[in-house]
Amino acid sequence: MSNNHPDANIHPEATGPAKATAKAHFAPCDLQFYSGWFCPFAQRVWIALEEKGIQYQYIEVNPYHKPKSLLDLNPRGLVPTLKWKDKPVYESSVLIQFLEEAYPHHSPKLMPEDPYLRWKVRVWTDFITTRIVPGFVRFLGAQDEKLLEEQREEFLGHLKEIAKAMDPEGPFFLGRDFGAVDVMLAPWAMRFWAFDHFKKGGLGVPDKGKGGEDEEVWERWRKWVEAVKERRSVKETMSEREHYLPVYQRYADDKAQSQLAKALRAGKAVP
Structure with missing residues (x-):
């Protein structure tokens, strides 16, 4: 891909x-993890590898340059991609399992x-893929005030829905143990800043004690977010915020050229 691609730099x-x-995983190993430090999909797999x-x-790659070593494994040139026993394995939602x-x-x-709990995990990981991820992109990319308010309300509705499905005590989705749903959602939650x-009015999650009739639901959400933020595997796979800024500036301006952004802009599903 041309170096003129806006996300290539x-x-x-x-x-x-x-x-x-x-750096701790620089040495050659049978399992190779092709990643992009900025990518929330890749961070899912990175968290899982660290957890386990x-x-x-x-192996750090820029998927907008699509090096041959990555294309040889994954013709779409996407991260995350694993090389396992000389075989390519990809798609973050499937890689966790x-x-x-x-x-x-x-x-x-x-x-x-x-x-039953495995069924519940699959249902809510699908919810993250089909509701929260596209909602994140549409909300961040909303350009006029009316659309921004509509997208914020819809996105907050998705967060409340998944919060209601969480184990009442927590702190994680299924309870005390960090699991697949947490892995799937954590990278996105870490980018809610x-x-x-970028957006007037911000995310819109009410402050503690100000959630009205939904305060119990929002308190459960806040508890999950705080637990995830403190999880070692999550913290240690995050880069400095200043380097994320130009990436999400393009999303906020509705100019991002990732396959995800282009698909949603065209009214298609998450690729």
């Missing part, structure tokens, strides 16, 4: 805590054993 490597984590203590080689099955002796388990930075 992002900062070339992870910074802050994520830089140290990437799986040995891997971190793949790691569970490929490394069954690594703990903690991110998928529950109980069939973008609404406060």
Whole structure:
């Protein structure tokens, strides 16, 4: 892809805590993890690898340059992509379950054993893919005040819906244990600051004690967010905010050229 692509000139490597984590996994390894430090989809897999203590080689790529080594594994040139036993494995929502099955002796388990809870995890990971992720992009990209308010209200409705589905005590989605739904949603929640930075009125989650009739739901959401923010695997796969700013500025201006942004702009589903 041409270097003129607006997203091609992002900062070339992870910074802050994520830089140290990437450096710790620089050495060659049987499992290779092709990632982009800025990508929330890639961060899902990175969190899962760190949680489970799986040995891997971190390979930073710019998917807008699409190096041959990545294209040889994944013709679409997307991150995250794993090279496992010389085979390509990709798609972040599927990779979480793949790691569970490929490394069954690594703990903690991110998928529950109980069939009902496994069903619940699958339902809500699909909800994140089909509601929260596109809602994030549409909300951040809204350009006029009326549309901004509409998208904010819809997005907050999605957050309330998933908060209502959480275990009442928590702090994580299914309770005390960090799991697949938390992994899927955490990278997006860690980027919610973008609404406060770029959009008038910000994210709109009410402050503690100001949620009205929905205060109990919002308090459960706040509890989840605080627990996720303090999770080591989440913190140590985040880069410094200053380097995310130009990436999300393009989303806020509705000019991002990622496959996700272009698909949603065209009225299509998450690719």
